[in-house]
Amino acid sequence: NAGVMQNPRHLVRRRGQEARLRCSPMKGHSHVYWYRQLPEEGLKFMVYLQKENIIDESGMPKERFSAEFPKEGPSILRIQQVVRGDSAAYFCASSLMTGRNEKLFFGSGTQLSVL
Amino acid sequence: QQPVQSPQAVILREGEDAVINCSSSKALYSVHWYRQKHGEAPVFLMILLKGGEQKGHDKISASFNEKKQQSSLYLTASQLSYSGTYFCGTDSASGNTPLVFGKGTRLSVIA
Numbered sequence: 665n666a667g668v669m670q671n672p673r674h675l676v677r678r679r680g681q682e683a684r685l686r687c688s689p690m691k692g693h694s695h696v697y698w699y700r701q702l703p704e705e706g707l708k709f710m711v712y713l714q715k716e717n718i719i720d721e722s723g724m725p726k727e728r729f730s731a732e733f734p735k736e737g738p739s740i741l742r743i744q745q746v747v748r749g750d751s752a753a754y755f756c757a758s759s760l761m762t763g764r765n766e767k768l769f770f771g772s773g774t775q776l777s778v779l
Numbered sequence: 780q781q782p783v784q785s786p787q788a789v790i791l792r793e794g795e796d797a798v799i800n801c802s803s804s805k806a807l808y809s810v811h812w813y814r815q816k817h818g819e820a821p822v823f824l825m826i827l828l829k830g831g832e833q834k835g836h837d838k839i840s841a842s843f844n845e846k847k848q849q850s851s852l853y854l855t856a857s858q859l860s861y862s863g864t865y866f867c868g869t870d871s872a873s874g875n876t877p878l879v880f881g882k883g884t885r886l887s888v889i890a
Contacts, residue, residue: 668820697877699880704882705882706781706866706880706881706882706883707821707866707868707880708880709877709878709879709880712877720876720877723877755820755821765809765826765828767811767823767826768811768813768821768823768868768878769823770813770820770821770822771820772819772820773820
């Protein structure tokens with residue numbers, strides 16, 4: 665029973681390039697969350713999606729960042745024209761339902777390094 | 780609004796106890812606790828729902844005081860495997876709002 669799968673584990677990009685981060689939720693889970701983690705900063709919420717819908721994107725920068733969770737395939741977090749400040753670990757989590765007593769299952773993260 | 784965790788870091792010897800606190804400026808509906816080891820994914824520990832409950836998981840337990848908008852995580856007779864960063868995640872609004880996590884507490888257990 666595979667957990668939340670993220671790839672790649674490490675991604676190196678030069679300034680101005682695009683970064684695509686993939687997340688396959690646990691089997692049967694239709695709720696996906698993306699968090700960004702900087703050292704000593706904890707997990708910062710970015711976006712919450714259900715299949716084909718963005719539910720809450722209040723934590724995502726308005727420019728250069730976008731996310732999708734298509735009917736088929738993984739959720740994608742896309743960062744266009746990356747800058748050095750985008751370097752961070754990006755974690756995806758999934759849950760079976762939405763609600764106060766639903767635990768999140770996290771993937772192992774993608775470490776993005778912008779040169 | 781991000782909950783505040785204290786202490787930021789703590790070092791324990793095996794067998795010692797520790798308490799990690801999490802407080803919010805908003806009314807809370809639930810508090811979640813996760814542990815993350817270096818280079819790994821955060822792993823769920825427990826959820827506490829509104830109602831002032833206390834939960835336990837092996838020698839790790841937690842309490843939730845909704846009036847004070849606080850939760851505490853208790854680690855008893857710590858083991859080397861307890862080392863990691865502990866995060867509380869809070870749910871302070873109605874509807875489908877995602878968890879907001881604190882900055883974490885780094886716990887190091889030494890032999």
